[in-house]
Amino acid sequence: MPDLRLDSPVQFLKGVGPARAEVLAGLGIRTAGDLLFYFPRDLARRPAREPIEAVRSRAGQDVTLGGVLERARWGGRPYRPVFSARVADNTGAIDVVWFNASWLRDKLNEGDRVVLTGRLRRGSRGLEMNNPKFQILTGDDDPAPAEGEAWEPVYPAGAEITSNQLRSLLRRNLPRLLPLVVDPHDAGYLADRKLLDRRLAVGRLHFPAMPATPISLSAAELPLEPDLSAEEISARRAAARHRLAWDEALLFQLALAMRRRARQTQLAAPALPCDGRVRDRILSRFPFELTGAQRRAIDQIAADLAQQVPMNRLLQGDVGSGKTVVALFAALVAVANKCQAAIMAPTEILAAQHHDRIAQYLRGSRVRWAMLTGSLTAAARRDVHARLAAGDLDLVVGTTALLSEGVRFARLAVAVIDEQHKFGVYQRSDLRRHAGPAPHTLVMTATPIPRSLALTVFGDLAVSTLDELPPGRGRIDTRVATPANHAAAFDFIAQRLAAGGQAYVVCPRVSPTDDPDAEEDPAALTLSAERAFDRLKPRFSRFGMALVHGQMDRARQQAALADFAAGRVRVLVATTVIEVGVDVPAANIMAVLGAERFGLAQLHQLRGRIGRGEAERSYCLLLTDADDESAAARLGILEKTRDGFRIAEADLAQRGPGRMLGVAQHGQTEFRYIELVRDLPMIRAARREAFATIAADPTLAAPGRAILRRELMKTHGATMDLVDA
Ligand code: ADP
Ligand code: MG
Numbered sequence: 001m002p003d004l005r006l007d008s009p010v011q012f013l014k015g016v017g018p019a020r021a022e023v024l025a026g027l028g029i030r031t032a033g034d035l036l037f038y039f040p041r042d043l044a045r046r047p048a049r050e051p052i053e054a055v056r057s058r059a060g061q062d063v064t065l066g067g068v069l070e071r072a073r074w075g076g077r078p079y080r081p082v083f084s085a086r087v088a089d090n091t092g093a094i095d096v097v098w099f100n101a102s103w104l105r106d107k108l109n110e111g112d113r114v115v116l117t118g119r120l121r122r123g124s125r126g127l128e129m130n131n132p133k134f135q136i137l138t139g140d141d142d143p144a145p146a147e148g149e150a151w152e153p154v155y156p157a158g159a160e161i162t163s164n165q166l167r168s169l170l171r172r173n174l175p176r177l178l179p180l181v182v183d184p185h186d187a188g189y190l191a192d193r194k195l196l197d198r199r200l201a202v203g204r205l206h207f208p209a210m211p212a213t214p215i216s217l218s219a220a221e222l223p224l225e226p227d228l229s230a231e232e233i234s235a236r237r238a239a240a241r242h243r244l245a246w247d248e249a250l251l252f253q254l255a256l257a258m259r260r261r262a263r264q265t266q267l268a269a270p271a272l273p274c275d276g277r278v279r280d281r282i283l284s285r286f287p288f289e290l291t292g293a294q295r296r297a298i299d300q301i302a303a304d305l306a307q308q309v310p311m312n313r314l315l316q317g318d319v320g321s322g323k324t325v326v327a328l329f330a331a332l333v334a335v336a337n338k339c340q341a342a343i344m345a346p347t348e349i350l351a352a353q354h355h356d357r358i359a360q361y362l363r364g365s366r367v368r369w370a371m372l373t374g375s376l377t378a379a380a381r382r383d384v385h386a387r388l389a390a391g392d393l394d395l396v397v398g399t400t401a402l403l404s405e406g407v408r409f410a411r412l413a414v415a416v417i418d419e420q421h422k423f424g425v426y427q428r429s430d431l432r433r434h435a436g437p438a439p440h441t442l443v444m445t446a447t448p449i450p451r452s453l454a455l456t457v458f459g460d461l462a463v464s465t466l467d468e469l470p471p472g473r474g475r476i477d478t479r480v481a482t483p484a485n486h487a488a489a490f491d492f493i494a495q496r497l498a499a500g501g502q503a504y505v506v507c508p509r510v511s512p513t514d515d516p517d518a519e520e521d522p523a524a525l526t527l528s529a530e531r532a533f534d535r536l537k538p539r540f541s542r543f544g545m546a547l548v549h550g551q552m553d554r555a556r557q558q559a560a561l562a563d564f565a566a567g568r569v570r571v572l573v574a575t576t577v578i579e580v581g582v583d584v585p586a587a588n589i590m591a592v593l594g595a596e597r598f599g600l601a602q603l604h605q606l607r608g609r610i611g612r613g614e615a616e617r618s619y620c621l622l623l624t625d626a627d628d629e630s631a632a633a634r635l636g637i638l639e640k641t642r643d644g645f646r647i648a649e650a651d652l653a654q655r656g657p658g659r660m661l662g663v664a665q666h667g668q669t670e671f672r673y674i675e676l677v678r679d680l681p682m683i684r685a686a687r688r689e690a691f692a693t694i695a696a697d698p699t700l701a702a703p704g705r706a707i708l709r710r711e712l713m714k715t716h717g718a719t720m721d722l723v724d725a
Pocket of ligand 1: 288289290291294317318319320321322323324325446470471583
């Protein structure tokens with residue numbers, strides 16, 4: 001047999017034949033390594049095996065005993081046989097009875113050594129156990145109490161293989177598999193950081209009672225230590241997870257550090273200086289004073305742009321905090337330096353919004369700019385392409401149409417990507433690459449990324465934060481309404497509308513057919529925009545109503561938004577297409593139907609559509625359709641705060657980073673061992689170490705880092721564009 005390797009087919013392992021291999025493949029286990037890293041989802045405690053003498057006084061409790069079957073006897077009626085016996089260990093004996101026991105005929109025999117688990121009861125002749133679970137010990141199995149084995153890993157099982165079977169498969173094979181695990185770090189490194197050896201960590205994630213001493217390759221199964229306390233077991237598990245989480249964090253931070261370094265040293269961007277005169281000229285285009293936060297962000301950006309190192313900055317700020325102005329500033333610095341700038345938005349609506357805003361600010365200026373979206377006619381698109389390539393356009397605003405093949409820039413120097421979390425990670429880097437020589441990049445988000453996450457997910461970005469809203473924003477009262485309060489909520493909306501208000505009604509879905517089941521109950525809250533529109537008509541049509549959702553063509557969407565913006569209709573029933581970019585200052589009411597279906601950060605974002613104008617007070621009603629207190633409690637934080645960062649942290653804690661950022665599918669935020677919120681101190685330590693390591697050894701070329709380097713390339717090389725030099 002060839003030597004076992006981690007990439008050997010799982011069939012090479014003890015206890016795995018062709019049939020078993022197929023079953024395992026169904027769980028995603030194809031190689032020996034797959035099995036080794038198939039970790040239990042939990043640890044269950046079997047009662048420890050105890051000496052019979054020790055349980056004498058414990059009638060009524062569940063216990064586990066071990067001993068030899070004596071005086072076995074069949075009785076009862078032929079069709080309902082009763083099997084009784086005594087089980088004796090060297091401290092005592094008790095009676096055991098199995099009723100209805102025909103299934104035991106070929107299984108249990110006098111003289112068998114067994115382990116029994118069941119409830120003790122006081123019988124006519126002393127203690128006894130009825131119908132205990134049993135396990136027959138064979139060969140060298142040790143019938144003595146073994147506390148270590150009492151902690152059993154519980155594996156995610158399949159229809160054709162049980163957790164028990166997986167457990168014994170692993171226990172038998174671990175002595176051969178663990179030595180194949182390679183550790184990139186030496187003992188000194190591990191000792192300094194109080195980290196477990198990687199083999200021990202992997203072994204103990206399966207069986208926390210695994211001893212730290214070397215294990216014989218030929219052992220029939222992994223030995224386990226007896227007599228471990230619950231505290232010891234859980235401390236060992238935590239240490240094992242911590243080690244693997246450290247590896248995960250370190251590799252990720254190394255990748256970020258390497259990518260940042262490569263960008264800084266290899267990609268020269270045009271330096272875009274901006275003196276006081278240029279700055280004043282740009283700022284004079286805006287019809288208001290900048291907030292302090294906007295000024296700080298602009299200073300940071302101006303400093304970045306003056307360098308030849310490409311800017312790579314995240315601008316985060318709540319909805320309405322005025323990011324567009326900051327973005328436009330960056331773009332106009334490029335234009336002032338006779339270079340081009342591009343602003344990319346995730347939706348047509350948002351691109352159009354930027355377009356309108358820019359048209360307003362740039363009125364009468366010499367800046368040549370255009371819009372590029374998928375809905376342009378082919379001729380118009382070709383025209384924009386040609387002018388961009390010829391350098392006859394200074395600024396382009398668009399959607400992902402900016403990423404398409406035909407787009408070439410004469411001298412792109414600043415790329416702004418709005419609401420970047422709506423794009424995939426790959427698309428983000430696409431615009432960069434597509435643009436030829438590195439442009440300065442500014443990504444913007446209104447889903448404030450908790451500082452913690454900014455470090456981990458976007459860890460190679462510098463961050464500017466707009467933590468101050470422009471003056472004149474009204475307050476927003478937010479209330480969660482459970483089904484009992486829905487009628488009152490709609491009454492309230494009607495009343496505010498009658499007083500001249502303007503309302504968004506936001507639904508989770510477009511049409512009832514998106515989820516027929518959920519729409520069956522006529523009393524239930526309507527969750528699709530189309531149906532809500534119909535149902536609300538009798539109440540609200542006198543205020544004028546319009547419908548907008550992403551499946552409508554763009555012209556109709558624009559028409560609905562324009563009617564709403566002009567106040568010709570005062571109720572806009574919508575899906576989350578309005579989540580970003582829609583700016584109707586008069587809107588002062590929002591009702592979100594089925595609010596529990598949204599994440600907190602998204603609701604916060606939606607809520608940012610109101611309270612933007614003159615109205616002193618705006619109202620946000622979050623209607624839940626589940627009579628579920630926990631949903632209401634979850635949403636409660638929105639009643640209490642408008643601080644996007646606090647909300648984002650709560651959202652992160654509730655839903656995890658992948659869903660929150662919408663980039664899970666790109667693999668970057670899918671950590672297997674790291675628990676984001678809890679492990680932040682560890683991630684920071686890994687980050688410091690990784691950045692220091694890369695500063696000293698940019699390509700991890702030191703001989704002692706060969707394994708680390710290989711792991712890095714394998715894990716992140718492709719997704720993070722690392723150059724395997
Ligand atoms: P964001 O993109 O961060 O949600 P916007 O850039 O769309 O915010 O700005 C929201 C609104 O606030 C816009 O109507 C904009 O004109 C206005 N605004 C931005 N900055 C200021 C400011 N410093 N003072 C007053 N109004 C501002
Ligand atoms: Mg915006």
